[in-house]
Amino acid sequence: MGVATGGRAIIGLELVTTGKPIEFSDADRQAIADMRARYPDGRSAVMPALWLAQKRFGFLSKEAVAAVARALDEPEPEVAAVATFYSMYNLAPVGRHLLQVCMTLSCSLLGADALVAHLEKKLGISAGQTTSDGRFTLRKVECLASCGTGPCWQVNENLFDETLDAAAVDRLLDSLK
Amino acid sequence: MSHPLGCYGPVVTPKGRKEPILFGDFAIASAETLEGFRAGGGYATAIDAIKNRKPEEITEVVKASGLRGRGGAGFPTGMKWGFVPKDSPKPKYLVVNADESEPGTFKDRELLSRSPHRLIEGMLLAAYAIGSHHAFIYARGEFLFLASLLDRALADARAAGLVGKNVGGTGFDLEITLHWGAGAYICGEETALLDSLEGKRGQPRTKPPFPAVEGLYRCPTVVNNVETLQTVPFIVKNGAAWFKGWGTEKSPGTKIFSVSGLVNRPGNYEIEMGLPLRALLDDYAGGMRPGTKLKAVIPGGSSVPWLTPDQLDTKLDFESVAAAGSLLGSGGAIFLDEGVCVVDALLNLTHFYRHESCGKCTPCREGTHWLETVLAKIEHGQGVPEDVRTLKTVSEQILGRSLCALGDAAAMPILSVLEKFPQEFEHHLTAKRCLVNRRRASVERVRAGEPATV
Numbered sequence: 001m002g003v004a005t006g007g008r009a010i011i012g013l014e015l016v017t018t019g020k021p022i023e024f025s026d027a028d029r030q031a032i033a034d035m036r037a038r039y040p041d042g043r044s045a046v047m048p049a050l051w052l053a054q055k056r057f058g059f060l061s062k063e064a065v066a067a068v069a070r071a072l073d074e075p076e077p078e079v080a081a082v083a084t085f086y087s088m089y090n091l092a093p094v095g096r097h098l099l100q101v102c103m104t105l106s107c108s109l110l111g112a113d114a115l116v117a118h119l120e121k122k123l124g125i126s127a128g129q130t131t132s133d134g135r136f137t138l139r140k141v142e143c144l145a146s147c148g149t150g151p152c153w154q155v156n157e158n159l160f161d162e163t164l165d166a167a168a169v170d171r172l173l174d175s176l177k
Numbered sequence: 178m179s180h181p182l183g184c185y186g187p188v189v190t191p192k193g194r195k196e197p198i199l200f201g202d203f204a205i206a207s208a209e210t211l212e213g214f215r216a217g218g219g220y221a222t223a224i225d226a227i228k229n230r231k232p233e234e235i236t237e238v239v240k241a242s243g244l245r246g247r248g249g250a251g252f253p254t255g256m257k258w259g260f261v262p263k264d265s266p267k268p269k270y271l272v273v274n275a276d277e278s279e280p281g282t283f284k285d286r287e288l289l290s291r292s293p294h295r296l297i298e299g300m301l302l303a304a305y306a307i308g309s310h311h312a313f314i315y316a317r318g319e320f321l322f323l324a325s326l327l328d329r330a331l332a333d334a335r336a337a338g339l340v341g342k343n344v345g346g347t348g349f350d351l352e353i354t355l356h357w358g359a360g361a362y363i364c365g366e367e368t369a370l371l372d373s374l375e376g377k378r379g380q381p382r383t384k385p386p387f388p389a390v391e392g393l394y395r396c397p398t399v400v401n402n403v404e405t406l407q408t409v410p411f412i413v414k415n416g417a418a419w420f421k422g423w424g425t426e427k428s429p430g431t432k433i434f435s436v437s438g439l440v441n442r443p444g445n446y447e448i449e450m451g452l453p454l455r456a457l458l459d460d461y462a463g464g465m466r467p468g469t470k471l472k473a474v475i476p477g478g479s480s481v482p483w484l485t486p487d488q489l490d491t492k493l494d495f496e497s498v499a500a501a502g503s504l505l506g507s508g509g510a511i512f513l514d515e516g517v518c519v520v521d522a523l524l525n526l527t528h529f530y531r532h533e534s535c536g537k538c539t540p541c542r543e544g545t546h547w548l549e550t551v552l553a554k555i556e557h558g559q560g561v562p563e564d565v566r567t568l569k570t571v572s573e574q575i576l577g578r579s580l581c582a583l584g585d586a587a588a589m590p591i592l593s594v595l596e597k598f599p600q601e602f603e604h605h606l607t608a609k610r611c612l613v614n615r616r617r618a619s620v621e622r623v624r625a626g627e628p629a630t631v
């Protein structure tokens with residue numbers, strides 16, 4: 001019997017390894033040094049540096065986390081503990097367009113399940129998966145703070161706060177290459 | 178699009194109701210830009226106050242105004258500022274909690290989108306009052322689409338000499354750093370937010386010491402909500418007595434309610450404290466959608482006990498909502514209609530809390546897991562009478578036994594629904610299905626090729 005547990009209790013969750021060491025460019029190392037300078041304690045730059053790593057390397061692999069730890073001169077397990085806590089840090093590769101549908105109550109009442117079902121059918125994948133061409137990843141997420149305009153969803157960082165019918169959703173997907 | 182993302186149209190005040198305070202900014206042309214905001218009189222209050230008044234005077238006027246925190250807990254803002262030790266040799270910090278994540282609440286985002294400089298003005302006043310020279314804005318990662326707008330607001334304010342050294346020629350210095358979260362509801366809890374800002378997993382701390390004494394980097398820190406800080410310039414400008422002219426004696430002022438669910442006009446509404454819940458629903462939100470009937474109201478964000486239609490006369494101020502058995506919270510009002518299965522809705526919310534529990538305290542970590550497991554069993558027609566008792570006892574065991582209120586937030590709605598809608602649980606146990614469930618019905622409609630909404 002597995003251990004019954006909720007929440008984000010697991011520390012040291014296995015990070016995916018690519019087997020290839022990676023390093024930030026000099027410009028990125030400078031950007032990280034600038035981040036450190038914005039805080040009284042450089043440790044505070046862990047989150048912005050992880051955001052930068054995710055942007056550069058696509059997701060936070062063991063190697064990407066190690067690169068952040070080196071750039072900040074912080075212990076690697078500490079950086080890994082942060083990377084594995086927050087849901088927006090991707091611990092596995094994602095498609096070029098990350099579709100995130102809010103599933104929490106208000107959006108759920110306004111048809112979030114239906115929106116996910118439609119996206120799954122259209123993309124031929126289940127929530128949590130990526131299309132084989134690497135174009136889309138579909139993810140169910142918790143409250144995005146747009147409860148009045150549900151069901152709301154985000155494509156990468158862009159919020160869609162207007163209710164779209166199935167045809168409009170299809171047109172939008174077709175426009176994302 | 179004619180309005181910013183996630184925002185609503187022009188503010189329309191129902192007949193006989195006072196014009197809003199904070200939303201007054203929305204009527205200023207281009208209030209989101211520095212030029213627009215200044216043309217509307219913005220920053221004048223902060224500069225004047227920092228030049229001509231002592232920090233203690235600012236704290237005093239906020240104290241006297243009775244302003245209470247708008248993030249959910251409702252703690253008196255001036256009192257919070259007053260807890261910062263004046264003689265501490267350590268630096269003092271101001272932190273803005275812009276990690277708005279409480280399901281049902283979406284007001285801070287609209288405030289940030291439409292009036293970011295009002296926040297900076299409020300920060301100047303708060304920082305001056307507590308003697309802070311470095312402030313932080315902690316924004317939830319899901320708001321990254323606002324990054325360019327917020328970066329620009331800060332850069333413009335800095336270029337105009339309103340942030341940085343010698344703010345507005347007053348001799349007061351304030352540095353502001355914008356910090357992005359990365360997806361964690363718990364970081365809305367102020368001590369978890371501080372850990373996150375320090376570059377750690379966002380987990381609540383043991384209190385005391387409270388942040389005012391030992392907060393960010395173990396230095397005296399004040400954490401205030403966006404709406405709270407945006408209210409401060411109006412209080413400093415117009416005085417405590419003016420502010421107390423709004424609302425009730427113990428809950429003065431206005432409060433923004435985010436209205437969602439099956440209403441005709443969902444959106445953010447700034448109401449005078451003490452407005453009856455019924456007026457929020459009917460006068461502001463346009464009532465329930467045609468063909469739907471109200472079943473329950475979650476008045477203050479998903480963490481609070483539910484109210485029923487016979488409680489619509491409840492006044493929306495901290496004391497009256499508490500007297501009705503719920504909490505005003507963050508003002509996220511979700512209106513549920515008769516088509517909603519309450520067990521299904523609770524399962525949805527409990528899944529949220531289980532997912533968002535940070536894992537630090539056992540009652541919350543294990544309790545939310547068990548609540549979700551048992552609710553799923555009941556919802557899916559596999560429940561036995563004992564399960565309802567388990568729900569109740571697990572909820573009661575969670576209450577008050579963790580460092581923060583996340584576990585309580587999962588338990589309180591369940592206890593209230595068990596009490597108010599026992600027949601729906603009974604029906605699941607005997608008929609092995611929901612008494613009502615429009616959510617599933619809407620899925621069926623979409624499979625038939627109809628729009629993805631009800």
